[in-house]
Amino acid sequence: MEWIYAFLALGTALGVPIAALAVATGQGKAAASAFESIARQPGATGDIRGALIITLALIESIAIYALLVFFMLQGKVPAIEKAVEALAKK
């Protein structure tokens, strides 16, 4: 019966890092292509910079959704003291 809390805690901890992996990969590709196009056409740096910033924020928001799920699950995970008490009582 206590395993459900163990799995819940594990899932809470694993959500954001996995999203961070995907976000870092996507943002790296976006930034790489932005740098390449700036090098190819330095005159368009302003437009490219604006588009890059908005794109990075849009990709970042996916990790923020994972962070929101983390906040929601964190409230449901019981505190360590209560878990230690429950285990000691058994």
Add this chain to the structure above:
Amino acid sequence: MTGLASLASAVVSAGQVQAEAEGPVAGHAAATEHGSSALELWHDQHTILYPIANGLRELFTGIFSAVGLPHDKAADLAATLFQPFAVSTWFMCIALIVLALVVRKRLEFVPRKNLAGFMELIVDVLRDFARGAIGPGGEQHAPFIASLFLFIVTANWMGLVPGFLSPVGASSGDALSGLNTTAALALTAIVYVHYVTIRKIGIKTYLKHFAGEPIWLAPVNVPIHIIGELARPLSLAVRLFGNIGGEDKVLHYLAILLFLAAVPLHVPMTIFGAFTGVLQAYVFTALTCAYIAGFLAHHDEEHGHEAHGEPHPVRS
């Protein structure tokens, strides 16, 4: 708006469970262990803003008791009206309005290097930004865009100053309360976008925009477009809250990490937080402008002009 409704219910339930589950944090006193009534949110808050808000709350408890309510109901009503995030937002709005009124008296035809000149610079930058992001008709939206930007920048920065609470951040009492303020901001922006669109291009073109290009694909396109439109305020709200709330929580834990050794570990994060505050306000405002431009570009294609503003309407 099923997304927002379920999100709101998740916020409420998460807030209640959070208030029960979070224990005391070293160096700070968090919310108490029992229940989530509005009165308990006021316990153990030792910052600059809270004495002012506590004083207001006590004052209104006295007023409500004098009017005739029983004392505990009066206390509950005053605590619900003067919640921490609401008081922080009012403080910020009053500060911004006072700033605007003070600057208005000092405006001159040729700006000098004082506060009024600085605010004129900010207004110029924001108006150029609105015109660039929306297109030639963007100037009429510039007041709303500028207000949105200034509100969000001030709200983000208030979380960095010790003693104040950011209305879009996270507090130790209830983890997801900042989502209310960002949801309100996102709803305001989206209602403004749709209202301006309907006023400019008429309701028939607006509804045809949902039907999509081949008109016989309308039963497929309309739900997809509606879900996409509903995803926009949700993503705006969650993005702003997640970024600023996460950064506030990181600051909180960094500040108490070596509390006894008095090492200011949170100073680099504060500087980075100032940058991301401006960045998140810029992203929110730029996305609102992109949504306006997206609808208006559709209108120009209808009339045969060449599309202006952003070449590709952003669909997110």
